Amino acid sequence: MKADLHMHSIYSDGKLNIDELIDRIIDAKLDVVALTDHDTIYGVEEYKEKLNQMGRTVVVGLELSTKFYGESIHILGYFKSLDAISPDFKEYLIHMKDVRYNRLKGMIENVNRIYGFNIDFNKIVEKHPYMLERPHLADAIENETGEERQEIFKKYIGNDSPAYIPVAKITPLEGVNMIHKAGGVAILAHPYCYKDPMSVILSAPFDGLEVFYGPSKLDKKQFDVFYNYAKTHNMFMTGGSDYHQDIDKKHSQIGTADYKSPYVEEFLNGIGVEVIE
Numbered sequence: 001m002k003a004d005l006h007m008h009s010i011y012s013d014g015k016l017n018i019d020e021l022i023d024r025i026i027d028a029k030l031d032v033v034a035l036t037d038h039d040t041i042y043g044v045e046e047y048k049e050k051l052n053q054m055g056r057t058v059v060v061g062l063e064l065s066t067k068f069y070g071e072s073i074h075i076l077g078y079f080k081s082l083d084a085i086s087p088d089f090k091e092y093l094i095h096m097k098d099v100r101y102n103r104l105k106g107m108i109e110n111v112n113r114i115y116g117f118n119i120d121f122n123k124i125v126e127k128h129p130y131m132l133e134r135p136h137l138a139d140a141i142e143n144e145t146g147e148e149r150q151e152i153f154k155k156y157i158g159n160d161s162p163a164y165i166p167v168a169k170i171t172p173l174e175g176v177n178m179i180h181k182a183g184g185v186a187i188l189a190h191p192y193c194y195k196d197p198m199s200v201i202l203s204a205p206f207d208g209l210e211v212f213y214g215p216s217k218l219d220k221k222q223f224d225v226f227y228n229y230a231k232t233h234n235m236f237m238t239g240g241s242d243y244h245q246d247i248d249k250k251h252s253q254i255g256t257a258d259y260k261s262p263y264v265e266e267f268l269n270g271i272g273v274e275v276i277e
Contacts, residue, residue, distance in 0.1 A: 001275075003032035003264045004255050005059055006076060006189065006210065006240020009047070012037035012063075013133035015245035018046050021254075024243070025056065028255030032264055032275070034061040036076055036189075036240070039096035039167075040131055045082060057268070057276045060085070062093070063189055065168035066175040072159070073172050073200055074189040076210060076238065077179040080272045089182030096167075097131060103165045104132040110163035111137070111156055117144055135244075150249065176204040185271050187238050191226055192216035201229070208267070212239025212259040214252030236270055237263045 008014030035047045048058040060079040079085050108121045119140045128136045138152045176186040185207040191197040211226045230237050239259025242251040
């Protein structure tokens with residue numbers, strides 16, 4: 001059994017709609033998948049319904065934004081079903097859409113003032129009506145300057161830029177507690193990406209780690225650390241590509257995380273998701 005439990009769509013900062021994502025999933029011959037857009041479950045119902053009809057098992061999920069000593073920490077929340085998610089948590093996700101809207105509006109005002117750009121906020125909203133993310137601003141800057149995405153983040157909208165505005169105010173501990181209270185399990189997303197991953201792991205009662213992470217799958221030393229920690233502490237091991245788009249230097253392609261049996265079955269059994277035969 002092969003799975004990918006971390007991917008993004010147009011409902012956050014991904015480039016593809018649900019049907020286009022499904023095409024990639026079919027090409028990758030995946031059995032179990034999850035859509036994990038940032039701070040939203042907007043596209044999950046369509047994604048789940050269509051893939052279930054095709055005989056694929058879908059885990060309901062999202063990627064929650066938190067902050068830990070100035071660093072963005074992402075938590076993957078997985079649920080048995082959409083109906084299992086508490087109303088309070090769904091209200092929080094609606095609130096986060098407003099937060100992201102106002103945050104990007106503020107960042108656009110900042111880059112226009114600081115760097116002399118002429119970015120039109122309303123045009124970005126028209127193009128991305130579901131959720132506003134930093135990559136959407138990066139696209140607009142790229143169109144105006146012709147600079148590469150990596151350079152744009154480094155120079156203009158990275159975490160250390162004077163134009164930057166953080167999106168999350170809750171801590172990993174608060175995020176994990178929110179997911180637990182909402183009826184889900186909390187997995188630390190891409191531990192490979194943090195400055196001090198063990199401090200993050202110890203900061204909250206995570207249920208598991210994203211051990212099989214596509215962009216870092218060749219980092220054997222780190223893999224062993226996270227694998228052994230999860231195994232020793234009886235934590236779930238999940239895996240995903242963190243897919244955003246077909247041409248992507250930062251993330252990987254759907255199905256490339258090498259996440260398969262028996263870890264997939266252990267996770268599904270642990271959260272009570274039945275496999276579609």
